[in-house]
Amino acid sequence: MRPDTPAENVDHTAEAARLERTAALYPEDAEALLLQAAAHLELADARPAATALYDRLLSTPDKLENAPLVRALKASNLWEYDHEAEARAIIDGLRTTAPRDPAPWVIIAESLESHDELEAAHDTFTEAATLLLTDVPEPPYATHPVLFGRHRVRRMLGLPHDDWDARADTLHSSSVSLDELHDPKRVWSLGSDNPAELEAEISRLQAELGAYREALSRPFPVAVLHWPAAELTELLSAYPDLATEYPSHPDHLATIESSLRELSASGTPNLGIVTGTVPSYEAFAASESSSPGDPTLLPQYATTLAARGRAVAWPPQRSADCWCGQDQPYDACHGAAL
Ligand SMILES: [Zn+2]
Ligand SMILES: [Zn+2]
Numbered sequence: 001m002r003p004d005t006p007a008e009n010v011d012h013t014a015e016a017a018r019l020e021r022t023a024a025l026y027p028e029d030a031e032a033l034l035l036q037a038a039a040h041l042e043l044a045d046a047r048p049a050a051t052a053l054y055d056r057l058l059s060t061p062d063k064l065e066n067a068p069l070v071r072a073l074k075a076s077n078l079w080e081y082d083h084e085a086e087a088r089a090i091i092d093g094l095r096t097t098a099p100r101d102p103a104p105w106v107i108i109a110e111s112l113e114s115h116d117e118l119e120a121a122h123d124t125f126t127e128a129a130t131l132l133l134t135d136v137p138e139p140p141y142a143t144h145p146v147l148f149g150r151h152r153v154r155r156m157l158g159l160p161h162d163d164w165d166a167r168a169d170t171l172h173s174s175s176v177s178l179d180e181l182h183d184p185k186r187v188w189s190l191g192s193d194n195p196a197e198l199e200a201e202i203s204r205l206q207a208e209l210g211a212y213r214e215a216l217s218r219p220f221p222v223a224v225l226h227w228p229a230a231e232l233t234e235l236l237s238a239y240p241d242l243a244t245e246y247p248s249h250p251d252h253l254a255t256i257e258s259s260l261r262e263l264s265a266s267g268t269p270n271l272g273i274v275t276g277t278v279p280s281y282e283a284f285a286a287s288e289s290s291s292p293g294d295p296t297l298l299p300q301y302a303t304t305l306a307a308r309g310r311a312v313a314w315p316p317q318r319s320a321d322c323w324c325g326q327d328q329p330y331d332a333c334h335g336a337a338l
Contacts, residue, residue, distance in 0.1 A: 013041070016046075019033050073107060075087040105128035118153055122153045122157060133147070155179075271313070
């Protein structure tokens with residue numbers, strides 16, 4: 001089982017062009033594909049071209065699954081190349097319409113934060129938390145960046161911990177605690193006595209923010225391919241060569257979970273699972289002028305499904321159904337401790 005490869009050493013311009021071509025092949029998945037293409041253009045510093053893609057999507061707002069996300073990404077991109085007034089107008093509009101998805105909130109709050117608008121960033125994170133997390137006992141994973149970002153901005157503003165900050169501390173599972181990471185005393189009180197240390201702390205904060213941005217600018221995850229039992233049986237009877245990849249269905253499921261845990265432990269953000277079907281895999285092989293029996297096609301198939309927006313985020317909430325499709329909560333199934 002090989003996951004999609006992380007976006008290092010990627011020719012972003014070529015990748016954007018490839019994704020645009022794929023969008024023409026799968027118009028029903030154009031939104032996910034063009035968002036990813038725009039992210040690559042941003043990484044290539046082709047910001048006006050990225051804006052053009054966002055505008056292309058926004059010219060059909062009724063057909064979009066997540067128009068607020070597209071608007072937020074557009075605003076953040078615009079502000080990066082001196083279109084501040086336009087960016088602010090979009091951000092104000094998004095705050096007024098109060099989307100139910102955390103991603104646009106995080107993007108606009110971080111855009112404000114990265115342009116030193118800490119008060120406005122704080123207000124935006126707080127609006128999102130109030131809207132999405134009031135009376136929510138277990139905050140969904142997608143909302144964690146709201147709490148972490150708010151925690152970070154509040155430390156920079158020198159504000160005391162509140163309940164949501166305490167929650168952020170509990171949810172944060174990295175080896176460095178949020179308080180250590182975001183401690184304003186560490187950042188600011190070092191002062192001119194030791195500019196090297198000050199600089200190191202600031203770059204640590206920026207690295208954390210950068211990791212989030214990278215995760216967000218890749219709106220679909222690093223995805224591992226999952227075959228339901230019936231599909232795997234059909235696949236292996238049609239293409240016996242693939243049996244070396246998949247010794248048995250239970251092994252296949254266990255490998256998915258262990259690969260994802262390994263990726264997660266190594267700090268890969270934004271993980272997911274894509275589910276294969278034999279007909280869609282055969283169609284993919286045909287579009288690549290290749291044979292479905294070629295195991296090197298499997299990771300490319302996974303990548304293409306993920307690029308088409310077909311990935312389901314991993315891990316599930318502990319009490320939610322397991323990703324494997326057996327009717328059991330995740331923490332009693334593949335999410336059980338090893
Ligand atoms: Zn804290
Ligand atoms: Zn399971």
